Amino acid sequence: MAWNEPGNNGKNNDPWKQGGRDQGPPDLDEVFRNFGKKFGGVFGGGNKSSGNGASAAFILILVIAAIVWGISGFYTIKDAERGVILRFGQYHTEVGAGIHWKPTFIDTVTPVNVQEVKSLRSDGFMLTQDQNLVRVTFEVQYRIYNARDYLFSVVDADKSLGEATDAALRFVIGHSIMDDVLTRGREVVRQNTRQELESIIAPYNMGLNLVDVNFRDARPPEEVRDAFDDAIKAQEDQERFVQEAQAYAREIEPRARGQVNRVMQEAEAYKQQIVLKAQGEVARFEQLLPEYLAAPKVTRDRLYIETMESVYSNTSKVIVDVENGNNIMYLPLDKFMNQSGGSSSSGSANPMPLPARSTDNNAPRQQESLRSGSTRSGRG
Numbered sequence: 001m002a003w004n005e006p007g008n009n010g011k012n013n014d015p016w017k018q019g020g021r022d023q024g025p026p027d028l029d030e031v032f033r034n035f036g037k038k039f040g041g042v043f044g045g046g047n048k049s050s051g052n053g054a055s056a057a058f059i060l061i062l063v064i065a066a067i068v069w070g071i072s073g074f075y076t077i078k079d080a081e082r083g084v085i086l087r088f089g090q091y092h093t094e095v096g097a098g099i100h101w102k103p104t105f106i107d108t109v110t111p112v113n114v115q116e117v118k119s120l121r122s123d124g125f126m127l128t129q130d131q132n133l134v135r136v137t138f139e140v141q142y143r144i145y146n147a148r149d150y151l152f153s154v155v156d157a158d159k160s161l162g163e164a165t166d167a168a169l170r171f172v173i174g175h176s177i178m179d180d181v182l183t184r185g186r187e188v189v190r191q192n193t194r195q196e197l198e199s200i201i202a203p204y205n206m207g208l209n210l211v212d213v214n215f216r217d218a219r220p221p222e223e224v225r226d227a228f229d230d231a232i233k234a235q236e237d238q239e240r241f242v243q244e245a246q247a248y249a250r251e252i253e254p255r256a257r258g259q260v261n262r263v264m265q266e267a268e269a270y271k272q273q274i275v276l277k278a279q280g281e282v283a284r285f286e287q288l289l290p291e292y293l294a295a296p297k298v299t300r301d302r303l304y305i306e307t308m309e310s311v312y313s314n315t316s317k318v319i320v321d322v323e324n325g326n327n328i329m330y331l332p333l334d335k336f337m338n339q340s341g342g343s344s345s346s347g348s349a350n351p352m353p354l355p356a357r358s359t360d361n362n363a364p365r366q367q368e369s370l371r372s373g374s375t376r377s378g379r380g
Helices: 028-043 048-072 147-152 157-174 178-182 186-204 222-294 296-312 333-346 363-379
Strands: 074-077 081-087 090-095 098-101 107-113 117-127 133-144 208-219 318-321 329-332
Touching: 074 081, 074 107, 081 147, 090 147, 107 147, 117 157, 133 157, 133 178, 157 186, 178 186, 178 208, 178 222, 186 208, 222 296
Parallel strands: none
Antiparallel strands: 074 098, 081 090, 081 107, 117 133, 133 208, 318 329
């Protein structure tokens, strides 16, 4: 029930009335004045009782400030970081990952990520050895391995590395021709740039380790880009033709080697054949010699007959009678024998036509002479 509600048993519980006197609301000016007097006693003002209260309040404030100061000193270093501690602005030590505490306003902690791979890019127009202008884009990837050197060896390690990259790249491009930079020599330029960059940053001990160096792009100025594109295309065609020729050579060479081996084997076989045949002839002659010494004429006749048989078996034979008249009678014995052999084997071949009969009166004699000549030839 409210203090001023009617019917409150005649009681009036007005908080501003104490002891039957109406005091009214508190005076704010008086409250602040009393508060000022209490704190003024700390600095020598006020009486003894007010000084004791001020001392207690001041101690309470100091305790609260100490607690806040102690809590504010806790900090966390991540797994990939190293904390570099400065005490009054001077290097003190390094801490690893975890929760640590530092005295605030005395120590300053700077976390440095030592596992992150950073990258920077160098891009610009550069002059080659053959006085050509080329735009080159280069990228360097690096990692911090020493946090103290990274922060304090140079003013700005990242900026210093970028300037060193630009200097190394310009040096290498300045000692290379444009064709190498644009086409076949890009890998050489990349390796030379890395070596030059490492030699530049080594004396500064910047606490950086190069992970990779990438040659991103190289192109001529836009005004002459079409001409250089044609030149590059021609070089690519040249390389393609060379590769095709090498592939064709790799295909033909084994085939040629096989043919050479085959010819050599055939030559070796022919050589052995001739040698063996010669050895057989020698053996045959050695066997024939005693027979010849025993009967020379018979042996000579037999050799002559065998020789003629070998010769006539491989040549065409035509018998011609030229003794009588103008009409020449001939008989191709080889065709006649082939025709006779074919007729006897198949039984369906047509007989070989004989020469036309002559109307001359000497024809019977010519035929008789032909038969006699055939008989002589068969004997020979």
